[in-house]
Amino acid sequence: DGGITQSPKYLFRKEGQNVxxxxxxxxxxxxxxxxxxxxxxxxxxxxxxxxxxxxxKGDIAEGYSVSREKKESFxxxxxxxxxxxxxxxxxxxxxxxxxxxxxxxxxPGTRLTVT
Amino acid sequence: xxxxxxxTEMTATEGAIVQINCTYQTSGFNGxxxxxxxxxxxxxxxxxxxxxxxxxxxxxxxFLSRSKGYSYLLLKELQMKDSASxxxxxxxxxxKYIFGTGTRLKxxx
Numbered sequence: 001d002g003g004i005t006q007s008p009k010y011l012f013r014k015e016g017q018n019v020x021x022x023x024x025x026x027x028x029x030x031x032x033x034x035x036x037x038x039x040x041x042x043x044x045x046x047x048x049x050x051x052x053x054x055x056x057k058g059d060i061a062e063g064y065s066v067s068r069e070k071k072e073s074f075x076x077x078x079x080x081x082x083x084x085x086x087x088x089x090x091x092x093x094x095x096x097x098x099x100x101x102x103x104x105x106x107x108p109g110t111r112l113t114v115t
Numbered sequence: 116x117x118x119x120x121x122x123t124e125m126t127a128t129e130g131a132i133v134q135i136n137c138t139y140q141t142s143g144f145n146g147x148x149x150x151x152x153x154x155x156x157x158x159x160x161x162x163x164x165x166x167x168x169x170x171x172x173x174x175x176x177x178f179l180s181r182s183k184g185y186s187y188l189l190l191k192e193l194q195m196k197d198s199a200s201x202x203x204x205x206x207x208x209x210x211k212y213i214f215g216t217g218t219r220l221k222x223x224x
Contacts (some may be wrong), residue, residue, distance in 0.1 A: 031210055032208075040123075041216055042119070042202070042216045042217065043202070043214040044214075045212070048210050049213075050210055056210075063121065094210075097198075098203075101148075101165070102145075102146065102163075102209075103148055103160040103162040103163055104148075104158075104160070104212065105160070106150075106159070107157055108156065109155070109156070109157055
């Protein structure tokens with residue numbers, strides 16, 4: 001079955017610690033994204049990557065970092081510089097140009113709690 | 116600037132029809148998407164409109180008017196399992212999607 005996996009589903013960290021959220025896809029999609037979702041707010045784009053070894057900042061990239069060393073993987077690191085890291089994090093991917101309607105496929109999400 | 120507006124919450128009865136509206140103002144437009152999201156889960160794709168008009172998919176239909184910056188999602192024959200949040204999103208340019216805050220739909224027996 002093709003899809004996107006994120007792990008873990010729940011993550012707890014102490015303030016001041018960096019934490020890395022995993023995202024893997026086997027859909028053969030080039031583009032991958034990280035979003036943050038807070039109660040009462042829409043999904044906000046943190047970073048996106050169009051292709052391996054390339055990524056771009058989204059609207060709220062401060063305090064986050066990413067890497068894209070493999071097509072299948074797009075991990076997100078939440079650093080201690082992120083002021084309000086507690087949130088629900090969603091990873092997504094989308095098909096290449098010319099394939100389908102470009103809808104995004106989402107992983108199950110990681111709920112990060114920092115205390 | 117960029118803005119997508121949806122009602123925060125709606126309530127409807129099982130078996131009824133409900134229409135969820137979405138208005139948008141974005142700097143580009145390359146399609147409008149509707150997603151369903153159950154609490155604590157991933158959004159799942161429902162529909163896509165890029166041209167004006169109505170797209171029908173079973174119990175779900177979506178309408179788009181680009182000149183008015185307006186879309187709606189129509190859900191017919193409501194079922195309890197339709198209780199979820201419905202997200203409206205615009206693809207502003209190829210890799211940039213703007214999401215609304217979502218409409219929480221409660222279906223009552």
